[in-house]
Amino acid sequence: MSMETLLEKSDRKPTYNQFASDNYAGICPEAMQAMQAANSGFVPSYGDDRWTERACAQLRQVFETDCQVFFVFNGTAANSLALASLCRSYHSVICHELAHVETDECGAPEFFSNGTKLLHVNGPGGKFDLGEVERAITRRSDIHYPRPKVLSLTQTTEVGTVYTPDEIRAASELARRYGMRVQMDGARFANAVVSLDVAPAEITWRAGVDVLCLGGAKNGMAVGEAVLFFDRELALEFDYRCKQAGQLASKMRFISAPWIGMLEGGAWLKNARHANSCAALLEQHLSGIAGISIMYPRQANSVFVEMPEAVAAALRAAGWNFYSFIGSGGARFMCSWQTTEADVIMLADAVRLHSKQMR
C-alpha cells in the first residue's frame, strides 16, 4: 500500500469520539520534534549518547535532585522492574485493590520478581486507607507469610483522584516505620503535579518516595517511561535487570530525546493541564444532566460517570469510546493532550440527548 493510500485510510476515521484512554492520543508536537531532531547522523547506542545524557540531566533538574534515571518502553515494565529491584522473592508489595500493578499487568510484577506477592487493600476513591495498610503489614509476622517490603501507590490513581503531599508523607512514614520502601506508579504523574500545583519533588522524594515510574506515553510521547531512583543505592544493577527483561533500547536516543522535548519547554505540564481542564469542563457539563452522576472527585484528567446502561449503549452505538471496567463499573471518560473543548461539548450533548430519550 502506498504512503498516500495509508494516510487517506487513516484520515477517514473521525478522531473526535475518543475518550477511552489517554493512550489513544497521538504523539504531541514537542515529543515528535525532539525525536526528529535526534534523527541525524550516527550516535552511540544503548544510552551512551548525548540525547540520553541531556534527558537525564533535565529530569534531575525538574526533580531537583541527583537521581538515577533509566528509560524503558512501557509502564508495566517500569513498575515491575522497579518493584523487583526493591524486593526479594519472599517479600510482598502492598497496593490498592484497583492498582494497575494488581489488575492490569498480567502478573508482571510477580513474574519479574520471581514470586513477590502483591497484597491489596481497599480504601475510598482509589486511595488506600492507611489503617488497612497497617493491618496488612502487621496481620502476620510468621515465616509462612510473605514479608511486606514495599508500599506501592498510584499517582494519579486509577479512578482519577490525587494523593495530597500530606497523604503521601503519611504513607511513607508508615512504610518507613516497618522498614518498607515506597514506589510510585506515576503513569499520570504530570496530571497530579498540575492538579496539586506543587513541585514534582514535593510529592516524590521530599515526601518519602524511593522510586518513581514516570509516565511518558499517556502524557504525549510515542513510547517510554522513565524510572527514577531517588535513593541511588536502590538502582544497583538495575541496568542489568532492564537488559534481561528486554527493556534496553539499542537506539536509546529515540526514547530519551522526546523527554527533552517534553521537559525543557514544560510541554509535559502544559499537556497535563490541558487534559485536566478538558475533564473539568466535561464534569461541569455532565453534572447538570438528570440521571447522570459523577462517581469520584474529579481531580485530574478523567471523569467517572454512573449512567443507565441504556444510555451507555446508545453512546457506544453512536460511536463514542469509553471504558467501563475500571473502578466499580461506571463509565470512564479520559481526556488527553489531544482532546479539544469541542470534543467535550459534543460528548456532553450526546449524553444529554440520550439521557433525555431514555426517560
Ligand SMILES: *Cc1c(COP(=O)(O)O)cnc(C)c1O
Ligand atoms: C497506563 C498505565 C500504566 C502503564 O501501562 P503500559 O500499558 O504498560 O504502559 C501503569 N499504571 C497505570 C495506573 C496506568 O494507567
